[in-house]
Each structure stands twice: as C-alpha cells, then as structure tokens.
Amino acid sequence: MKAAVVGLGDMGSGLALNLIKAGFETWGFDIDQKRMASFSEFGGTPAENLFELGRNVDAAFVMVMTGAQAKEVIFGKGGLVEAMRRGGIILITATIKPHELEEIAEGLKSTGLDLVDTPVSGGFPGAQSGTLTMMAAAPSDILDRAAPVMEAVSAKIHRVGSAPGQGQTVKACLQTVIGSIFAANFEACVLAAKAGISGQVIHDVFTTSGAGCGVTKAALENIIDRKFEGTGSHISTMHKDLTISLDLAQQMTVPLHMAAQAMQVFHAGKIKYPNGDNWVCTRVIEEIVGVELHRDGARAIR
Structure with a gap:
C-alpha cells in the first residue's frame, strides 16, 4: 500500500x-x-x-x-x-x-x-x-x-x-469543549496574575486537579513560558474550527453558550495577533488588565 x-x-x-x-x-x-x-x-x-x-x-x-x-x-x-x-x-x-x-x-x-x-x-x-x-x-x-x-x-x-459527515460532526462537538477549556484557562491566568500568584503555582494546581487535562496543560505551559508563536497551534485553526461548530449549531438550532463566548476570545486574539498561536489570546486580556503571568510570578505591563 x-x-x-x-x-x-x-x-x-x-x-x-x-x-x-x-x-x-x-x-x-x-x-x-x-x-x-x-x-x-x-x-x-x-x-x-x-x-x-x-x-x-x-x-x-x-x-x-x-x-x-x-x-x-x-x-x-x-x-x-x-x-x-x-x-x-x-x-x-x-x-x-x-x-x-x-x-x-x-x-x-x-x-x-x-x-x-x-x-x-x-x-x-x-x-x-x-x-x-x-x-x-x-x-x-x-x-x-x-x-x-x-x-x-x-x-x-x-x-x-x-455516513459521510459524521466524523466532522463529532469533531465539531469536540472543538466546542476544547475551545471553551482554552478560553477559561486564558482568563484564569490573567486573574491569577492580577492577584500576584505565580504561573508555576497555577500550573501545578490546575494540572493535578479535576481540571487537569492535556488541553489545560498545553495552554498553561505555553502561557507561563510566554510562548505565543511557533508552537504548532496557530490561532487561525481553532478560530476556523469554532466557526464550524457554531455554523453546525445554527443549522441544528442548538444554543452553544460557552463555545460562542470562546469564539469571541479567539476572535479578539486573531484580530490583535494574527500570527500568534492559541495562547496569544491571553495577551489580549493581559493588556486590558495591565499584568501578565510568568512561570516565576506576575509582572506589570509597562
């Protein structure tokens, strides 16, 4: 073959x-x-x-x-x-x-x-x-x-x-979950930074708790190490995938509250940082608040 x-x-x-x-x-x-x-x-x-x-x-x-x-x-x-x-x-x-x-x-x-x-x-x-x-x-x-x-x-x-299309339908459902988990982690990281908690603490707690999963781990590691480009997870892909999920939901007349909110987070990230990876959405929120999360602590944005 x-x-x-x-x-x-x-x-x-x-x-x-x-x-x-x-x-x-x-x-x-x-x-x-x-x-x-x-x-x-x-x-x-x-x-x-x-x-x-x-x-x-x-x-x-x-x-x-x-x-x-x-x-x-x-x-x-x-x-x-x-x-x-x-x-x-x-x-x-x-x-x-x-x-x-x-x-x-x-x-x-x-x-x-x-x-x-x-x-x-x-x-x-x-x-x-x-x-x-x-x-x-x-x-x-x-x-x-x-x-x-x-x-x-x-x-x-x-x-x-x-039947053709069933694989894509399952993927669309999956991406509503993954996109929502990503968006929640982005916001939680900025909340932690504003409160003065280190990125390492957030990483250790989140990844060993009920919220721990591969999606959370990948997001946190890239955020606290400030790796926002070149990680192999370009923001355009998740943005496109969530568009597919929401399009399917409209066809099926199903409300997707979490995925819709996540889409806005990714939309903002894609507009501000079109060459970034998924985690760059965190920077958009950090810039609003004025603080960013690093592995060894939080730092004010000057």
Whole structure:
C-alpha cells in the first residue's frame, strides 16, 4: 500500500513522517516549497503536482485548511479524482464543515474511489508523534482496508459512524469543549496574575486537579513560558474550527453558550495577533488588565 499526504504543514508533516516510519512509500505535495524540501529530507517522495501524486498511491490523506481547498485537491483539474485508480482511498483528516464532507462524498459516488471522513485531534505534538485520535466515519469494509495507514499515524481510531459527515460532526462537538477549556484557562491566568500568584503555582494546581487535562496543560505551559508563536497551534485553526461548530449549531438550532463566548476570545486574539498561536489570546486580556503571568510570578505591563 502506497500512501500520500496533501498538505505538509504542522499536521500533515507529522502524518507523512509517521507513514514513512511505518515503512510506507509516502508521496507528498504542498504549494510551499520549503515544506516540500523538509518532506524530502526525512524520506518522502515529493510530487511535482497532484496528478503525479494520485497516480502513484493507493491512499491519500488530505490535510488542508478548508473545505474549498479539499474540494479543489480532489475535484480540481489534475486532482485526485482524475489521477487515482479505482479502489483508491481518500482520507480527509482536515477539519471542515460536515455538509462540505457530504458534498465531497456525493461527488465521489461514480468515481470508484472510497472516502474516509476522519478528522483528528491531538494537535502538533500528536501529529508528530503519531499519537493522534481519529474520528472515522465510513462503511466498515473501507475502514478495514484503510486501517494500516490510519494506525500508522494515530494512537486511537474511533469508528464514529458509517455516513459521510459524521466524523466532522463529532469533531465539531469536540472543538466546542476544547475551545471553551482554552478560553477559561486564558482568563484564569490573567486573574491569577492580577492577584500576584505565580504561573508555576497555577500550573501545578490546575494540572493535578479535576481540571487537569492535556488541553489545560498545553495552554498553561505555553502561557507561563510566554510562548505565543511557533508552537504548532496557530490561532487561525481553532478560530476556523469554532466557526464550524457554531455554523453546525445554527443549522441544528442548538444554543452553544460557552463555545460562542470562546469564539469571541479567539476572535479578539486573531484580530490583535494574527500570527500568534492559541495562547496569544491571553495577551489580549493581559493588556486590558495591565499584568501578565510568568512561570516565576506576575509582572506589570509597562
């Protein structure tokens, strides 16, 4: 089984790395030539274009940012539909709107290609270490055939349904929780700083309490060490994901009070610091209050 990854950013590069480690001949494509060069350095086979990639592989992961990009990769001129052989598997690991995934599935019906709707969770660390959680939706026989490449990039594969869009729906629900936890940590850190509590104390207490989880730990460590860029968790991704969650909630007529508030926190962070990572939202709140949280204590902003 030959595999490919389309989109070699923070997440896609991790997928490719772990496919290579697992022994798969792995092709890759990205419009960023620096990413392509890095991919080649760690043992991947760079494709000149999507058509070359598709005609050489049996399974292709699509790890792009938006549904429109996923559609272009699959249905655009020289895309995967034109190139891949019948029986090939397209695995959409990108987080997109459920209805966009359904539209992709509809477009693939007469192509002889199979689709796995499988967004992931675990962020940059999970992608690079091969420990992602996958929320996979497809008929069982397709998931069985795709299992080898999926197992190479993940620690846990949840079969969440058989219909296209169900994986994306579960991911949208998950992101309402993760976004809300992030936002609560951002605010709590500023409250602690204003009260003169050190970041190390907050980290130690929060991560060993009932509130302790990987989401809280990652947020706190980056905040108190003042790492707001280059951590592999760009704010645009969570901002986009929460937009998807709220869009789905509107369609389903479900109120999402916490996620809506979290969205405003991320919206403010993205406006003020568009190149930052998720944790940069804390800086926006800190600047309002005039104090910031460090590992060794709180400091006034001058």
